[in-house]
Amino acid sequence: MLGRIDIAEDAVQEALVLVWRRAHQFDGSRGSAKGWIYTILRNRCLTMLRSEDREVPTEPQAIDRASESAAVNEAFDRLPTSTDLRGCLEGLDDGTRRAILSSYVLGHSHGEIAGRLAAPLGTVKARIRRGLLKLRECLS
């Protein structure tokens, strides 16, 4: 998601400090420890991606579309065929599936997805919302 091992290490370190600091807030009846920790790490990564003072490349010329696309494909390809998530993602049209995967796997915002699809922001938001509802219906 962050694309550089030194920044990734920073994210993991900061997440572990938060885990340590917030351990008293963990409540096992509200989800697994693993889920709780992954969420802290994901949130750290997203904050780092969204903040401008980090050296995460966001300049247009630094964006490697091919490797982004490969990372999204790889995540999908590696989902075991037995998982419901894979089956339900397969039921979405290609663009919507890629938009949802790139937000989860690459941490892309609505704006970044719209930029890459060269589509209006509102259209992209609506498309993702329809996809999420369809996905939720399929998964429940």
Place this chain on the structure above:
Amino acid sequence: MTDRSLDLLIDEVVLGLASDAETARLEDLAARDPDIAMRLARARDRFAPLDETADDLPLPEHFWERLEPRLSKSEDKSQAPASDSSGGDVIDLEAVRARLSRWRSAAMGGIAASLLLAFVLGWTLFSTVDPLVVAVLLDDSGEAIALVESGPDNTTRVTLLERPDVPAGEVMQVWTKPEDDGPPVSLGLLSTGLSGILSVEGLPEPHPSQLYEITFEPAGGSPTNLPTGPILGKGLAKAPVT
């Protein structure tokens, strides 16, 4: 808020699409309402299989040494309110014990989280493979272009023996035929254009005489999930003599 809009908000928070304000609002709702907390946890679980698609990476050298000072700094901060609440000079041992036991149960997960570097990177790095089969891939003229070693779980190390001339906008994709008369199955992309390790789930253990090949495909991989481009090299596997 309707159920439907709450569901959407939950999904957008889980994906990372929600704004900071929306995320804070949902976390606040979840903290007060166990039902919402459960719905949020369930939504996270639904996407969790994607976390498992990342490679495990070894921790960088001296990771724990760098982490330790940061932990003790944060410990000082977190202990202050505990002693305040118990009158300043009395240490509330119960609170400390409770915190420690919670920390211990979280620590195993913490170790797993540290292995998530790969998830964070979205990148393939090296791990060791104990090969069950080895194949040398040859090009049209019989020149060896890559060495393929695959383990029982189909983790496959591809060592390029020649610098390939990958056409612009294309990528090398590695294939195998788990069944001799079945279709080729993708093992993954060599998206960096260099040697790499690929892993794939759900395939039977590789066997001697299994076909391996590398083709050039459009960026992102073959659109049909079957080889479409020219073959860089191919070869049949053999079991190494041990």
